[in-house]
Amino acid sequence: MSELTISLDDVKIYYDNQGQASEVLMSYETFLKISSLIQEQLSATEQSYFWTESWQSRIREAEADIQAGRVRQATGQTLDTVLEWLDE
Numbered sequence: 001m002s003e004l005t006i007s008l009d010d011v012k013i014y015y016d017n018q019g020q021a022s023e024v025l026m027s028y029e030t031f032l033k034i035s036s037l038i039q040e041q042l043s044a045t046e047q048s049y050f051w052t053e054s055w056q057s058r059i060r061e062a063e064a065d066i067q068a069g070r071v072r073q074a075t076g077q078t079l080d081t082v083l084e085w086l087d088e
Contacts (some may be wrong), residue, residue: 006030 010030014023022038026034042048049055074082 012050 010026012025013021014025018024042051072078072082072085
């Protein structure tokens, strides 16, 4: 695992009138360091496959099919019909 070394000088936090952090400013280099660390953490999890580009692409395709109505619901009674529809 990579070591992340960021100092307070690398990140600037802006606060609103209520004292809540509202904006963060950092260099692109600092962003890449943080992004790399997050990616390493994700790849160490059991569900890291979900965040791969190939898996996300399939998720987007499935969501587009659902939005376009290109879906069928399968039940025990309609399974043969749905399988025929998939073969079309």
